[in-house]
Amino acid sequence: MVAAAPHWIRTPASGLRLGVQQNRLWRTWRVARTGIYIWAIYKFPSWTRRLLGRPTPSLRPTHERAAHAVLACALEMQGPIIKVCQGIATRSDVFPRAVVEILKQCHDAVPAREYSAVKAVVEQELGKPLDAVFSDFDTRPLASASLAQVHRARLHDGREVAVKVQYPGLEALVKTDLRSVRIACRVYEFFDPQPIALLPLLTEITDHTAMELDFRREADSADHVREIFSEGEGVIVPEVYREWSTGRVLTMELVEGIKITELEALEAAGLDPGQVVQDLMQIFVRMIFAAGFFQADPHPGNLMVRPSGDIIVIDYGLSKHLPRGFGMGLFELLFSMMTMNESAMVRAFTELGFRTEDGDTDVFLLIARRMMRRSDTGRFEGEFTEEMTGELFDAIRENPLVDVPTDFVLVGRVFSFLSGIAHTLGHEANVLEAMGART
Amino acid sequence: MSTEVKLADDRLDYSLEDLLASGDFAEPLIAGGVRCHGGFDADGVYGSPRVLHRKPAIQAWQRALQAQGHELLEISSDLMPPQYPSVDQAVLLCRNGVREPVVRALTIISVVEGFGAIIRDVKMPDLESIVVEPFHGTALAHLAGGLFEAHARDEAGWGDEGGHKQMWEAARDLAFESPEIPDDVLMRIMGGPGGRGRPRKRGFPQIDETFERMVGLMSNVLIVELFAEEVFRWGKAVLANPEISAEPEQASAMVGYIESDENPHVEYLRTALSEVAARNLRTSDGAILSGREVVHGTLHSMLRQITRQRPEEQRAQVRENMAKLFTQAENPSALREEFESLEQPWSPPPHTGFEPQLPDSG
Numbered sequence: 001m002v003a004a005a006p007h008w009i010r011t012p013a014s015g016l017r018l019g020v021q022q023n024r025l026w027r028t029w030r031v032a033r034t035g036i037y038i039w040a041i042y043k044f045p046s047w048t049r050r051l052l053g054r055p056t057p058s059l060r061p062t063h064e065r066a067a068h069a070v071l072a073c074a075l076e077m078q079g080p081i082i083k084v085c086q087g088i089a090t091r092s093d094v095f096p097r098a099v100v101e102i103l104k105q106c107h108d109a110v111p112a113r114e115y116s117a118v119k120a121v122v123e124q125e126l127g128k129p130l131d132a133v134f135s136d137f138d139t140r141p142l143a144s145a146s147l148a149q150v151h152r153a154r155l156h157d158g159r160e161v162a163v164k165v166q167y168p169g170l171e172a173l174v175k176t177d178l179r180s181v182r183i184a185c186r187v188y189e190f191f192d193p194q195p196i197a198l199l200p201l202l203t204e205i206t207d208h209t210a211m212e213l214d215f216r217r218e219a220d221s222a223d224h225v226r227e228i229f230s231e232g233e234g235v236i237v238p239e240v241y242r243e244w245s246t247g248r249v250l251t252m253e254l255v256e257g258i259k260i261t262e263l264e265a266l267e268a269a270g271l272d273p274g275q276v277v278q279d280l281m282q283i284f285v286r287m288i289f290a291a292g293f294f295q296a297d298p299h300p301g302n303l304m305v306r307p308s309g310d311i312i313v314i315d316y317g318l319s320k321h322l323p324r325g326f327g328m329g330l331f332e333l334l335f336s337m338m339t340m341n342e343s344a345m346v347r348a349f350t351e352l353g354f355r356t357e358d359g360d361t362d363v364f365l366l367i368a369r370r371m372m373r374r375s376d377t378g379r380f381e382g383e384f385t386e387e388m389t390g391e392l393f394d395a396i397r398e399n400p401l402v403d404v405p406t407d408f409v410l411v412g413r414v415f416s417f418l419s420g421i422a423h424t425l426g427h428e429a430n431v432l433e434a435m436g437a438r439t
Numbered sequence: 440m441s442t443e444v445k446l447a448d449d450r451l452d453y454s455l456e457d458l459l460a461s462g463d464f465a466e467p468l469i470a471g472g473v474r475c476h477g478g479f480d481a482d483g484v485y486g487s488p489r490v491l492h493r494k495p496a497i498q499a500w501q502r503a504l505q506a507q508g509h510e511l512l513e514i515s516s517d518l519m520p521p522q523y524p525s526v527d528q529a530v531l532l533c534r535n536g537v538r539e540p541v542v543r544a545l546t547i548i549s550v551v552e553g554f555g556a557i558i559r560d561v562k563m564p565d566l567e568s569i570v571v572e573p574f575h576g577t578a579l580a581h582l583a584g585g586l587f588e589a590h591a592r593d594e595a596g597w598g599d600e601g602g603h604k605q606m607w608e609a610a611r612d613l614a615f616e617s618p619e620i621p622d623d624v625l626m627r628i629m630g631g632p633g634g635r636g637r638p639r640k641r642g643f644p645q646i647d648e649t650f651e652r653m654v655g656l657m658s659n660v661l662i663v664e665l666f667a668e669e670v671f672r673w674g675k676a677v678l679a680n681p682e683i684s685a686e687p688e689q690a691s692a693m694v695g696y697i698e699s700d701e702n703p704h705v706e707y708l709r710t711a712l713s714e715v716a717a718r719n720l721r722t723s724d725g726a727i728l729s730g731r732e733v734v735h736g737t738l739h740s741m742l743r744q745i746t747r748q749r750p751e752e753q754r755a756q757v758r759e760n761m762a763k764l765f766t767q768a769e770n771p772s773a774l775r776e777e778f779e780s781l782e783q784p785w786s787p788p789p790h791t792g793f794e795p796q797l798p799d800s801g
Contacts, residue, residue: 270637272639286629291626328620335595435625
């Protein structure tokens with residue numbers, strides 16, 4: 001069973017215990033307390049069992065208890081710890097499914113900050129009173145996330161904008177929290193004889209968080225994606241107004257459309273949901289396979305469709321460059337799975353950066369076979385379904401010798417999101433079909 | 440030893456296994472370290488895969504169609520656009536150390552060949568409810584029963600046996616000694632999202648959409664397969680040139696093997712489309728529509744589009760970063776001048792041969 005977030009945490013602008021939340025000593029203690037609790041719920045029962053000679057039961061209830069403890073800690077602390085949880089929730093290849101499912105709640109359970117705090121950040125960053133820049137600024141946020149919230153506003157020239165504002169004091173909190181978590185991970189790895197490799201994961205989350213904290217980078221990413229589709233291919237990337245943006249405040253063109261999963265609204269606008277899916281797939285396939293740069297967070301809240309059929313993609317906080325040759329390597333992997341060519345699968349996994357400690361490449365075949373068994377025909381037919389991605393991550397987790405490139409995990413997650421959207425609209429998210437090669 | 444069996448009778452029905460069956464080979468084809476399909480007989484003659492029954496079957500279906508007084512579709516070779524850069528231009532570039540456009544072209548060909556495998560996933564319509572006249576014992580009746588699958592395996596390979604994709608890669612790697620692959624290959628192949636969420640425009644909205652899509656895909660593949668003749672001519676000429684190719688004999692022979700494998704694809708596709716053209720179709724509202732109108736109409740619009748747009752697109756893509764590439768040569772301006780002097784303008788013929796027939800005015 002998945003626990004709901006405590007009621008108070010859903011209340012916008014609660015400002016709950018803000019003073020305490022900002023206290024570094026308290027934050028360090030809160031992380032340590034959670035770490036000790038989790039260590040205890042895993043270790044004490046296993047010692048007891050060993051003493052009494054009892055068999056090992058399913059660990060799922062323990063995983064759930066641990067995940068709830070982490071979730072409670074994150075919701076209480078807010079800020080960067082929420083980001084860490086969101087990072088864990090994307091790594092089904094490392095963490096048990098029960099943990100991932102529970103921590104996914106972090107995506108929706110972020111309360112908004114008080115308007116006064118937001119206003120102070122905007123004024124400090126832009127160096128002007130709020131009303132010198134905006135003729136109108138909605139005090140209620142359009143959305144709130146772990147690091148920032150977004151408000152609707154209007155510039156003095158009449159342009160409607162969305163203003164993304166970073167929460168105050170975040171950089172210091174990030175340092176404190178990530179240091180606390182890193183110490184907790186070190187202690188865990190020291191005591192546990194077969195630890196999950198948490199430190200590389202934490203380094204990855206730290207890198208991603210640092211990227212997301214600099215809004216200028218997000219503006220650059222939006223520009224990059226706009227450039228990829230500069231030939232008028234029906235993709236809308238909101239314009240960033242650089243003169244009203246800084247590292248902590250992002251002022252963007254306000255774009256509106258139909259949420260991509262609202263089937264009835266799409267049909268009412270005269271759109272063909274099948275074609276919408278095809279267009280959406282072509283956008284992401286082009287970014288990932290061809291351009292080597294992609295928006296890595298295409299959940300339905302970040303995708304809208306205009307009645308003209310143009311697709312709006314927002315939120316470039318998590319965007320990534322892929323290494324040279326990654327697109328071709330991924331194409332070769334999918335292709336080899338389509339043609340059941342096992343030697344080509346091994347080559348492709350290796351080219352993508354998968355590694356085993358002892359060089360045994362049979363593990364790659366095990367992973368590929370597990371993915372393909374999720375298909376009706378026993379071969380890859382072009383769609384990365386959620387089940388297939390789940391199977392992939394399970395297989396990777398159960399074969400801990402495998403070193404998995406982060407980019408592959410992010411891309412797998414993107415296609416899993418897209419498959420979910422496609423199925424909501426009654427269609428399939430076929431990657432190979434979306435590549436649109438002229439046969 | 441021949442890999443195909445001459446049948447005394449005109450057998451018209453074949454199982455999936457029949458249509459996928461290959462003969463025995465004395466030697467396998469191994470290209471670039473990859474075991475490929477097909478193989479060699481005792482005299483060293485290359486034999487295509489999966490033609491033991493497929494080839495005689497196609498010939499039998501063609502004879503049966505003609506015996507009923509129908510014609511096989513013919514697409515004029517005049518419609519075939521030339522490959523760009525031309526053989527002379529490609530050789531000139533490579534001789535001057537500018538190999539990227541040729542390596543890119545060969546890689547694109549290999550990827551596109553591989554994509555041929557999607558033909559096996561084409562959604563099959565309920566032919567019995569659409570085609571008015573019987574079609575038992577035709578290529579049309581065997582599309583999902585082995586013809587599409589054999590085609591897919593030929594193009595993309597199957598299991599640990601490479602197909603045309605891997606054979607083109609091997610030809611490229613033999614000639615240019617495993618060159619670095621330009622990282623924009625997939626960008627060049629892919630289109631952007633062009634649908635704008637709108638329902639696809641249909642040429643024949645009165646017939647079943649799945650059937651229309653199948654005819655469209657088969658027509659498109661047939662045109663590409665036919666026009667590939669020019670690609671083979673180009674590939675063999677470029678790769679056989681000892682001035683620029685490290686393994687001229689092996690590399691050009693590889694293209695020759697692919698070329699010989701393609702013949703059954705062209706023949707089964709034009710046979711099945713001719714069989715549709717020789718029959719009538721039931722529309723969604725129960726009326727009757729001539730199959731000829733659908734097949735000829737589809738081919739006409741595709742040929743017009745392909746012969747008018749694609750050569751220009753291909754030329755524009757190759758020339759896009761040419762200025763930068765010329766600078767790799769010792770004397771960029773001389774190379775540019777010579778390259779331009781080898782340009783051979785091409786215009787598509789005014790007619791496709793499948794123009795809609797206007798009603799008699801008299």
